[in-house]
Amino acid sequence: MSLPVAAQAKLELPLMFSQGAVLQRDMPMHVWGWSAPGAKVTVGFDGAHAIAKADAKGRWDATLPRHAAGGPFAMDIDDGSEHRVLRDMLVGDVWLCSGQSNMEFTMAEVRDAAAEQARANDPAIRHFKIPHSWSLQPQDRLEGGSWVAASPSTVSNFSAVCWFFARDMKARTGVPQGLINSSWGGSSVEAWTDARTGKVDVPALAARIKKADDVEEAKLDQTRQRISRWPSMQGDVVDAAGKPAWAAEKLDTSDWADIPVPAYWETVGYYDMDGVAWYRTAFTLSATEAAQGVTLSLGAVDDSDRSYVNGRLVGETVKQWNAPRVYKVPASALHAGSNSIAVRVDDLGNGGGMHGDAAALYVQTAKGERRPLAGTWRFHTANVTLVPTPTRHLTPTLLYNGMIQPLLGYPLRGVVWYQGESNAWAPDSMAYRQKFGDMIQAWRTAWNQPELPFIWVQLANYKSGSDTPAQSPWAELRESQSAVLSLPHTGQAVIIDVGNPDDIHPTNKQDVGHRLALAARHVVFGDAIVYSGPVYREWRADGAKAVVSFDPEGAPLAVRGGGNAVGGFEVAGADGHFQHAQARIEGGSVVVSSKEVAHPASVRYGWSDNPVDANLTNGDGLPASPFRTAPSP
Incomplete structure (x- = not known):
């Protein structure tokens, strides 16, 4: 006689509980998973044991005693039908690293990447990267x-911000560091907030997503029809010498299409298209x-050009989507009459x-005359693919459901957050303080850690336009x-001096x-160190x-x-019109x-x-945070 499906359920653990995991020291060790309903599950770790019973849905929860930092250790889990051993587990400090692309930014891309990777040889610092995933409903399991x-061979895929943070924290504490990297480039704070906190009507959101997906598919169909005029290609056309044929001085472009320049090609009929295409004039x-x-x-040119x-070839720029392309063209490349331009x-x-x-x-000629x-x-495509415009990372609650909810219950030392660029537009930039604060409080509640430390990066200097x-x-x-620093157990890193x-x-x-x-050393461990630049306290008028x-x-x-001369200050009178100011x-x-x-009626910096x-700092070189004494009228 066959057994019911529920009775055949296999022992399953969240992916965080796996070989090489880092567990939080000095806190009750919560372990959970799934088995057959009613199964008795025994969990052992370094001589301690806990017993749990799976509920009607197969979920079981066990709690082991607090454990000091150390390792490696093994964890044994037995549900009566299967025995599993997880080895090489460490106990130390676990940090959740979350946010958007500057948190996701890897060690492969960092300044002095080769040298930094070569010396990143510390197996007690471990990284867990959660893949991009989303859901309309809270999920129990990571994807x-x-x-x-x-190690020098693995650290290239680590979050760079989280790595450098952990390296310092390891030097401070001497204990293993676990980094859970749950980040998604371009994401908004709303996407990382649960539906209840964000006041999201989930059925209505599902309907909006369905409608948006239908519109997206219609636009993709239009692009498919537009590029179907040309045969599918896997690369550039080359001549007999192996050079790109479409760069040639003379070329029959009768089967090419017209395209207005400048314009993103998505806005002129090539929606959701990525890859290589050529322009000529x-x-x-x-x-x-x-x-x-x-x-x-x-x-x-977005992103690269030749x-x-x-x-x-007169110029080439790689992965600089917003950088101006200005190239010198020598006389040897030119002649009287018509001269061709080709841009890959x-x-x-x-x-x-x-x-x-x-x-x-x-x-521009040598005499300075500019010809537009x-x-x-x-225009002609070469090797392109159609990729639907990503919007899930900007949609309320979706990332929380897929990339945060499954982590709940895994004890943390704290959260390290780098996000905000996607919310830096009017009027959302002012609403961010409420949304971000609400998200922090909601995460603390969900983790059942009301004093969970939260440390974040203030936006860097950047010409956003x-x-x-x-x-x-x-x-x-x-x-x-x-x-949001008004919330307890929070800290901020100001970086307006080290951006690009x-x-x-x-x-x-x-x-x-x-x-x-x-x-983190100040907020989490109470270290008596200089941890921040100057913070505005008050101001007063003294005549002019x-x-x-x-x-x-x-x-x-x-x-x-x-x-002693300080830059960056402005002052305004009662009219609210700010003027450049001298400051000392x-x-x-x-x-x-x-x-x-x-x-003076108000000041800003x-x-x-x-x-x-x-350029205002303290004696340790940490920059003062920008501020204004009163909101603009």
Whole structure:
């Protein structure tokens, strides 16, 4: 007689409980899994044992005593029909590393990557990467993931921020470090928040997702029809010499399509297309102009380009989606009359093509005359794929359900968070303080750790292009992040001095991890160290001057680069119009004034997406956090 399906259920464990796992020290050790309903499950670890009984759905929960740091140990799990042994388990501190792309950013991409990887030889630091996954309903199980011990051959796939953080924390504590990396590039804070906290109507959300998917599929069909005019290709067409044929000076483009430039190709009929495509146009020179060489400006190209003039490669830029392409073209590549331009574009994801400001596309002669190149070019795909535009990472509650919910119950030392870029737009940048604070409180409740430490990275300096004279969404989001410090057991790493104004993914993750570790040492372990830069406390008017006081957090005020003159301050009168101000350190305060403002009514500092002049620090070089004394009218 066959047994019921439930009675045949096999012993199953969450993926975090596996070979090489790191378990949280000095906390009750919660272990759970699934077996046949009613099964008696025994869990053993380093001489301690716990017994649990599977409920009607097969779920069982066991709790082992607190355990000091150490290892390796083995864990035994037995449900009466199967005995399993998990080996090489360590006990130390477990950190959940979450957020968007700057948390997901790997050691393979970091500054000095080869050298950093070569010295990353510490098997007591281990990384568990959760694959991108989402769900409308809270999930019990992860879709994947395994523990990987750090070594020069494995660390390239670790979160760089989390690695540098853990390296410092290991030096501070001397205990193993477990890093659970649950991050998704481009994600919003809403996606990481549970439905109840985010007030999400799940059935209505499901209907919206279905409608959006139908619209997406219709657009994909349009793109398929558009590119079906050309045969499918797996690479570039090459000539007899092995060179790219479509770069040639003379080429029959009668079967090519017209395309407006500049524009992301997704906006002009090639929706959801990634891969390689070619653009061609021409410009005319006199013999004198050709003999003197020209400058070719192609604006921005998303993501990479190889650019040719008359079949000759004149410039190449790799993975710089928003960087201007300005290339010198020597006289030897030119001639009188018509000269061809061919641009090979390789789009790695999301938007693609030649985009940006039309004024940035031109040919400039040696005498400085600019001839515009914006307009209609010829276009042909080479090796492309159609990839639906990702939206799940921006949809409320989906990532929480798939990538956080399955972790609940796994004890943590704390959370390390790097997110906010996707919420840095008006008016969401102001709403972020409530949403982020609510998310933190909800995670603490869900983990049953009401004092769960939460340490995050404030947004770096970056030229987002979203600033206006009246508003800076990035500055507002930094303000929102700082406001959440009002919650207990929280800390923040300020990094407005180590970002890259031209790249939203700065490669200096070493300083980021170090500053997070300083904050964690203070918040988690109570270390009496300088862990933060100066924090605004109050201000007062003194005639035409504003005197701004700070909490220096254990070190005196200082200026990056030396001296007492501070940049990045602005002052406004009763009209609310901010003017550039002069500022100097005087004792524990900064005195701010502007000839344009006789009676200061408010002050702000570092109030832009890329506060390049903001140079106030403490004596340890940690930067002051941007602030304003009052919201803009």
